[in-house]
Amino acid sequence: MTRLAPRRPAPAIALAIGAAMLLAGPPSALAAPAPFAPWIDGTAASEPEMQVQAIDADTFVIRQSVKTNFEAPFLYLLFGKTGALLIDTGAGGLKVRPTIERVIAQWRAAHGGRPVHLTVAHSHSHGDHHAGDDEFAGRADTTLVGLKPADVAAAFHVASWPNGEGRIDLGGRVIAVIPTPGHENAHAMYYDAKTQLLFSGDMLYPGRLYVPVNHFAEFRDSAHRLAAFAKTHPIRALLGAHIEMTTTPGRDYPMEAPVHASEHSLALPPSAIAELVATVDRMGETPVRDARADFIVFPVPPRP
Numbered sequence: 001m002t003r004l005a006p007r008r009p010a011p012a013i014a015l016a017i018g019a020a021m022l023l024a025g026p027p028s029a030l031a032a033p034a035p036f037a038p039w040i041d042g043t044a045a046s047e048p049e050m051q052v053q054a055i056d057a058d059t060f061v062i063r064q065s066v067k068t069n070f071e072a073p074f075l076y077l078l079f080g081k082t083g084a085l086l087i088d089t090g091a092g093g094l095k096v097r098p099t100i101e102r103v104i105a106q107w108r109a110a111h112g113g114r115p116v117h118l119t120v121a122h123s124h125s126h127g128d129h130h131a132g133d134d135e136f137a138g139r140a141d142t143t144l145v146g147l148k149p150a151d152v153a154a155a156f157h158v159a160s161w162p163n164g165e166g167r168i169d170l171g172g173r174v175i176a177v178i179p180t181p182g183h184e185n186a187h188a189m190y191y192d193a194k195t196q197l198l199f200s201g202d203m204l205y206p207g208r209l210y211v212p213v214n215h216f217a218e219f220r221d222s223a224h225r226l227a228a229f230a231k232t233h234p235i236r237a238l239l240g241a242h243i244e245m246t247t248t249p250g251r252d253y254p255m256e257a258p259v260h261a262s263e264h265s266l267a268l269p270p271s272a273i274a275e276l277v278a279t280v281d282r283m284g285e286t287p288v289r290d291a292r293a294d295f296i297v298f299p300v301p302p303r304p
Contacts, residue, residue, distance in 0.1 A: 030196045030236045033267055039243070042066040042259040050099045057110070058173070059195055060103055061239065061266070068093035070256040071128040073241050074266065075100075076199050078192060079107055080170025083117045087190055087199055088241065089132030097135035119168060121145040121155070123201025123241050124187035149186045152177070156188075162222065165229075178229055182219025183210060189226065196236040204276055205240020206264040206294050208252060214302035216287040220280045227277050230270060237267040249293035268294055 033055070040047040040063060051063045058079040066072035069091035076087040077100060084104065090096040108114055120136050122129050125147035136144055145155040152158065156166025156177040166177030166188075176191040183202050190199040203209065203222065211219045244252045245264035253260060272294060279290055279297055287299040 030234070032269070033197075033237050036061070036266060039063050039263065039266070040065050041261065041263050042072075043261050049094045050096065052099065052103060055195060055197070058107070059192070059197075062096075062099060062103075064090050064094065064096070066258060066260060069128065070258060071242060072260065073128055074239070074243075076190075076239065077103055078170065078173070078175065079116060080173035081114075082171030083119060083169070085168060085170060085175055085190070086118060086120045088122055088129040089120060089136065091128035092131035095135060096132035097139075115141065118142045119145065119155075121152075121168075121188075121190075122147065122186075123189070123199070124184040126184055126202070129201075129241065147186060149179070149181065152179070152186050152188055162218075163225070176229075176233070178226065180222040180226060182215050182222045183212075185215075187222070191229070191233060191235070193233070196234050198235050198238045198270075200238040200240045200268075202241050204238055204268065204272060204295065205242055205244075206266070206268060207240070207242050207244025208296045208298040209276075210298050210300050211287050212301065212303040213287055213299050216280075216283075216285075216299070219287075223273075223277045223280055227273050230273050235270040235273075237269065238272060239267055245294060245296075250291040250296070252291075252296055264294065 036053050040051045047065050047067060049065050049068050053061050055061060060077040062075040062077060064073050071091040073088060073091050075090060078085045086100060118141065120142065122145065130147060133144060136142055145151060149161050153161045156168055158164040158166035158177065158179060162179035162181050168175050168177065173194050178189045178191060180187045180189050180203050187201055187203055189201060243260065243263050243266055246253060247262045247264055275292060279292060287297065289299060290297045
């Protein structure tokens with residue numbers, strides 16, 4: 001098992017499984033996903049530390065409470081016949097593994113106790129996406145993917161980072177891995193052909209798309225690679241790692257907001273990809289802050 005970065009434990013976890021079942025449709029053009037039940041958003045006096053909603057019987061979305069960490073990230077857990085893929089392990093301030101183990105146990109119970117190999121991967125290496133990694137170190141039948149581009153490329157057989165494409169077979173369910181550096185060097189998106197969902201991390205979600213100015217060219221190139229991928233793969237929605245936009249078009253929450261009243265929906269339509277490409281292309285070589293209805297391109301100072 002591959003070992004990763006350290007992190008710390010914390011309090012107990014409450015599990016709230018919602019029924020956000022997606023509508024079925026023809027394989028070439030599935031219907032847009034049904035809305036999720038309201039997410040924990042910090043507006044109540046108390047809320048569970050994690051909330052789970054099912055997209056279908058094999059696909060789960062897990063949100064960390066903003067009361068445990070202002071990032072309030074989303075994690076994703078996908079099951080195939082022989083394997084499961086966990087995308088991200090949270091931002092710290094709580095233990096995430098008990099919730100993940102509970103969902104796995106429930107899934108296994110519904111499948112006759114069938115064992116599954118768990119792969120723990122990441123949208124990218126920023127701390128609010130791998131803080132729970134240490135909880136999975138030493139877990140039996142588990143692979144913990146590293147945080148560097150070379151680690152991601154090796155784990156998912158990406159022949160040429162970032163221009164290649166990786167994959168992981170969960171047993172009758174193949175997930176494509178698309179390198180998308182720019183926001184961060186090891187950023188990747190995960191595409192599930194079964195649900196036609198794209199798990200888009202921090203590169204494209206309803207929030208501030210932070211782009212270090214010295215990596216803007218990489219970010220723009222990734223946007224174009226993503227658009228090329230979308231031309232040959234039907235995408236019904238993008239599910240990112242945060243919600244930072246309100247229901248008012250173009251308006252985000254203040255930085256580190258402790259409450260997310262009137263949140264934008266988690267899902268973005270596939271048209272957001274073309275809008276992102278057009279937005280960054282208009283900037284030429286110099287990124288500038290540009291607030292769109294559903295996201296904000298947000299340049300930040302240079303990073304290594």
